[in-house]
Amino acid sequence: QQQVKQSPQSLIVQKGGISIINCAYENTAFDYFPWYQQFPGKGPALLIAIRPDVSEKKEGRFTISFNKSAKQFSLHIMDSQPGDSATYFCAAREGTDKLIFGTGTRLQVFP
Amino acid sequence: GAVVSQHPSWVICKSGTSVKIECRSLDFQATTMFWYRQFPKQSLMLMATSNEGSKATYEQGVEKDKFLINHASLTLSTLTVTSAHPEDSSFYICSASFPGRGNTIYFGEGSWLTVV
Numbered sequence: 001q002q003q004v005k006q007s008p009q010s011l012i013v014q015k016g017g018i019s020i021i022n023c024a025y026e027n028t029a030f031d032y033f034p035w036y037q038q039f040p041g042k043g044p045a046l047l048i049a050i051r052p053d054v055s056e057k058k059e060g061r062f063t064i065s066f067n068k069s070a071k072q073f074s075l076h077i078m079d080s081q082p083g084d085s086a087t088y089f090c091a092a093r094e095g096t097d098k099l100i101f102g103t104g105t106r107l108q109v110f111p
Numbered sequence: 112g113a114v115v116s117q118h119p120s121w122v123i124c125k126s127g128t129s130v131k132i133e134c135r136s137l138d139f140q141a142t143t144m145f146w147y148r149q150f151p152k153q154s155l156m157l158m159a160t161s162n163e164g165s166k167a168t169y170e171q172g173v174e175k176d177k178f179l180i181n182h183a184s185l186t187l188s189t190l191t192v193t194s195a196h197p198e199d200s201s202f203y204i205c206s207a208s209f210p211g212r213g214n215t216i217y218f219g220e221g222s223w224l225t226v227v
Contacts, residue, residue, distance in 0.1 A: 032214075032216075034215075034216065036218070041202075041221070041223070042220060042221060043117070043204050043218040043219050043220045043221040044155070044204070044218045045218070046215065046216070046217060046218075049215065089154060089155070093216070096143070096160075097143055097145070097206075097208040097214065097216060098145065098157065098160060099145070099155075099157070099206070099216060100157075101154045101155045101156075102154065103153075103154050104153070104154050106152075
């Protein structure tokens with residue numbers, strides 16, 4: 001499988017701060033880049049997604065920044081809240097709806 | 112609300128028995144569904160692609176005779192773990208893309224399998 005590299009592995013942020021998670025990919029054929037949020041014991045929930053023809057997408061406190069030339073994309077969580085504490089996965093689609101996942105980032109937001 | 116549903120949420124079975132997990136797309140038809148496996152504190156690993164009306168496509172290293180996939184209708188895919196062993200204990204998750212929402216990919220709630 002093509003790899004999607006995700007960092008950091010874990011992240012601790014104070015309430016109100018900005019959480020930033022980064023991902024990088026190699027396959028230029030990827031055409032869809034979603035981010036998923038997963039709470040313990042639950043399936044991944046779609047958070048926000050972007051296509052490579054857009055450099056930034058914002059939905060509420062969540063923003064994806066996409067750098068096509070660098071083959072990198074990142075998730076920014078503004079005004080992080082304790083309820084945001086979860087594991088976040090970036091992913092990339094190969095065009096047949098097959099998703100390749102990053103390794104995940106465990107985010108902890110402390111009050 | 113949920114667009115992809117899985118059942119059961121958790122199941123415990125004895126070693127050597129088979130267990131079936133269902134994945135349903137709600138309010139949309141999914142010609143393709145995907146099955147993933149996730150170990151604690153690890154990422155999701157794609158096991159197979161479930162194709163309606165045809166054989167599933169398995170990822171390298173996944174035993175097709177052990178993990179039987181059936182996609183008999185446009186809204187239902189099933190994963191059967193045959194002759195389960197304790198090492199098959201894991202979190203199994205399915206996904207499907209929703210054509211009416213730009214092929215956004217949604218996941219089910221997951222199914223915890225414990226083999227004792």
